Amino acid sequence: MNKLIDLITNGQVEKIIIFYKDRLVRFGFELIENICTKFGTKIEIIDNTDKTEEQELVEDLIQIVTAFSWGFQGKELIKLKKF
Numbered sequence: 001m002n003k004l005i006d007l008i009t010n011g012q013v014e015k016i017i018i019f020y021k022d023r024l025v026r027f028g029f030e031l032i033e034n035i036c037t038k039f040g041t042k043i044e045i046i047d048n049t050d051k052t053e054e055q056e057l058v059e060d061l062i063q064i065v066t067a068f069s070w071g072f073q074g075k076e077l078i079k080l081k082k083f
Helices: 002-009 029-038 053-082
Strands: 015-018 042-045
Touching: 002 029, 029 042
Parallel strands: 015 042
Antiparallel strands: none
């Protein structure tokens, strides 16, 4: 993501094409979209299905829980390897 932001801010990216907006970033799509707009980069979303706020909230919560569970499982595996 850092490399992509560097390319965008250096004016090296004209367009980003993604299938779903959550494939670019899990959280903070609006932030990335704002950066792209300021530097003239367009984001094209192929599947632009409209979702209700409730649907987006549920998807965001599922992604948060999934991300935390991956982190927790990784820490547990590290602890097990030490023994």
